[in-house]
């Protein structure tokens with residue numbers, strides 16, 4: 001199971017002072033030493049953390065493959081194609097959101113996604129589509145010729161927080177998930193089952209086009225084990241929880257500890 005470390009929040013911290021440190025490029029080398037397999041970053045339309053120059057420096061200097069998350073934004077896509085990172089993951093984006101809230105609506109953007117995937121192919125860039133765990137999305141991703149899907153684990157992560165942390169007793173409690181404990185556990189089981197079924201479907205060879213299956217969003221040291229145990233998922237992309245822990249134990253240790261958590265049964 002590969003680990004992609006999302007380093008956006010190193011840039012978030014830098015932007016708090018709008019100066020030059022901490023430099024996300026430095027994180028790339030620490031991640032490599034800690035055994036990470038990939039660097040992931042998101043060039044958002046509002047450039048709230050990662051900037052164009054970060055992407056350029058990281059793609060040019062990273063000893064690890066670089067996976068860049070991008071919305072269907074023509075200018076960003078042109079910029080990224082010229083840099084030719086190893087992979088681009090297409091994600092939905094809303095200006096007002098704190099983080100990527102859901103998966104791509106492939107059906108509504110079918111033609112645009114098809115054209116963008118063809119462009120990536122012509123530049124030799126691998127592609128993934130960030131989707132919710134819905135069977136229809138897997139079929140559409142196959143039909144479009146994507147190489148991989150990344151399943152959004154945010155709902156599972158939120159249910160896990162509501163079930164096993166203090167969150168539900170604080171002002172940060174997630175209103176839409178204010179359910180009786182039994183219902184939370186049942187929902188969590190359903191959500192995990194949906195992720196598992198979609199991972200199986202994505203990687204099954206029902207036609208000549210199989211997809212690689214990745215997962216990410218909201219994964220932390222407590223909830224990662226169950227997702228990492230799904231054998232069809234070959235890569236996890238994790239950011240916030242690793243950077244949060246790095247504040248206390250350092251980035252190298254935080255990544256090593258996440259790799260250990262991914263192995264726990």
Ligand code: PXP
Nearest residue numbers: 100130216217218237238239240
């Ligand atoms: N994967 C994708 C496609 C994302 O958009 C994000 C958030 O930028 C992540 C993984 C990482 O999520 P988190 O920071 O919650 O670990």
